[in-house]
Amino acid sequence: MKRALVLALATFVTVAASAQLKPRPDAFPSVPEVFASKSVLMADNMEAMAAWNRYPTYETYLALMQRWAQEYPSLCNIDTIGTSVNGRLILCMHIEGRRDSAVAKPQFFYSSTIHGDEVTGYVMMLRLIDTLLSGYGRNPQYTGLVDSVAIYINPVSNPDGTYHSGNSTVAGAVRENANGVDLNRNYPDPFAVAKASLQPENEAMIDYVNRHNFRLSANLHGGSEVMNYPWDCFRSSVRPHPERAWWMDVCKRFVDTSRVYSNSHFRDVNSSGYIAGGDWYVIHGGRQDYMNYYHDCLELTMEISTRKTLDAENLPEYWRFLQHSLVNYIAEIRHLPGAQQGIDSPGQDTPSLELFPNPASDRVIVKGITDGATLQLCDLAGRVLAEQRYCKGTSLDISALPAGVYLLRAGGAAVKLVKR
Numbered sequence: 001m002k003r004a005l006v007l008a009l010a011t012f013v014t015v016a017a018s019a020q021l022k023p024r025p026d027a028f029p030s031v032p033e034v035f036a037s038k039s040v041l042m043a044d045n046m047e048a049m050a051a052w053n054r055y056p057t058y059e060t061y062l063a064l065m066q067r068w069a070q071e072y073p074s075l076c077n078i079d080t081i082g083t084s085v086n087g088r089l090i091l092c093m094h095i096e097g098r099r100d101s102a103v104a105k106p107q108f109f110y111s112s113t114i115h116g117d118e119v120t121g122y123v124m125m126l127r128l129i130d131t132l133l134s135g136y137g138r139n140p141q142y143t144g145l146v147d148s149v150a151i152y153i154n155p156v157s158n159p160d161g162t163y164h165s166g167n168s169t170v171a172g173a174v175r176e177n178a179n180g181v182d183l184n185r186n187y188p189d190p191f192a193v194a195k196a197s198l199q200p201e202n203e204a205m206i207d208y209v210n211r212h213n214f215r216l217s218a219n220l221h222g223g224s225e226v227m228n229y230p231w232d233c234f235r236s237s238v239r240p241h242p243e244r245a246w247w248m249d250v251c252k253r254f255v256d257t258s259r260v261y262s263n264s265h266f267r268d269v270n271s272s273g274y275i276a277g278g279d280w281y282v283i284h285g286g287r288q289d290y291m292n293y294y295h296d297c298l299e300l301t302m303e304i305s306t307r308k309t310l311d312a313e314n315l316p317e318y319w320r321f322l323q324h325s326l327v328n329y330i331a332e333i334r335h336l337p338g339a340q341q342g343i344d345s346p347g348q349d350t351p352s353l354e355l356f357p358n359p360a361s362d363r364v365i366v367k368g369i370t371d372g373a374t375l376q377l378c379d380l381a382g383r384v385l386a387e388q389r390y391c392k393g394t395s396l397d398i399s400a401l402p403a404g405v406y407l408l409r410a411g412g413a414a415v416k417l418v419k420r
């Protein structure tokens with residue numbers, strides 16, 4: 001019942017939104033940008049990246065990451081998030097300055113190109129890594145940021161899509177991974193029940209995120225120029241994000257700053273340059289909502305170029321108008337709003353589950369369901385790990401569960417359980 005209602009609502013929202021706004025390119029399968037192929041200039045060695053007006057070959061990308069790690073060993077190290085279907089590396093540059101503090105620094109995460117053909121962000125992220133590392137100790141803003149925030153940058157999270165035609169070119173890049181799956185529709189979704197199995201790239205990313213404590217993040221895309229804040233799976237009139245006002249402020253600062261350097265950008269969707277994702281187009285299984293809902297990490301979807309695969313010679317222009325906004329967005333982590341709240345279960349007719357204690361290590365008491373109801377313990381992909389009939393007064397033994405985040409479901413309601 002509830003699910004049917006949500007689906008019907010989503011359909012209605014989609015129709016209503018498309019009547020007023022440009023359809024979200026992000027919502028459609030990719031069409032290779034054949035016209036761009038003449039201008040997809042590649043750098044097959046590190047020196048050819050000097051002016052940042054080339055796309056790196058896969059080998060050049062690996063070499064750049066390696067060189068930074070060797071040049072700045074006290075400032076950065078490379079994490080391997082995992083490998084793609086075809087065995088390419090999904091890498092993350094961890095940048096952190098002074099590490100002698102006893103106080104844990106807030107953790108920030110940038111990730112780009114989950115859609116393999118949306119490659120502007122890929123080069124922006126590489127250039128950001130270079131800028132922060134080379135600016136440390138010279139530029140007070142970069143130095144302060146790198147000293148006070150643990151910064152993680154994953155330049156390309158779908159390398160098989162980006163190098164679909166081979167390691168030597170991004171011409172012919174595609175949106176999906178090597179299994180033909182759109183990775184930004186493949187994350188666990190709070191209320192979408194039927195899900196395809198998790199792809200290796202996302203499984204690795206989820207594991208990586210579980211091992212960190214990211215408080216603020218962004219996922220970079222292309223195809224439009226707009227800041228897309230949560231939720232993607234609801235229209236804001238149905239369920240606004242609890243920090244909607246904060247999001248709008250942050251997005252406005254990002255857009256306003258970029259317009260100081262180029263007034264013509266962030267205008268193809270609406271005049272403000274930012275929008276609640278669901279008001280543009282409702283999607284399910286996106287990473288943004290996954291991060292916000294399951295990790296209490298404030299993640300924003302940044303659509304940064306109207307063309308998915310920019311002409312390589314236009315990359316420096318995009319850096320010029322985006323660089324200050326990208327750096328300032330990291331600094332927003334110093335001014336996060338209060339404790340995040342997840343979204344409640346929609347609908348008046350669904351029970352509300354309560355768990356105590358949560359997080360828990362041994363036993364959990366469940367409240368809010370009726371005797372005899374079936375209680376399901378699921379992983380974040382929705383797979384049922386265990387099932388039992390609920391009897392009032394009983395508690396769940398979770399002592400054998402590995403530490404992590406799980407879902408408890410009963411009677412159409414779901415609640416997060418954190419196992420310590």
Ligand SMILES: [Zn+2]
Binds near residue numbers: 115221222223
């Ligand atoms: Zn995209």
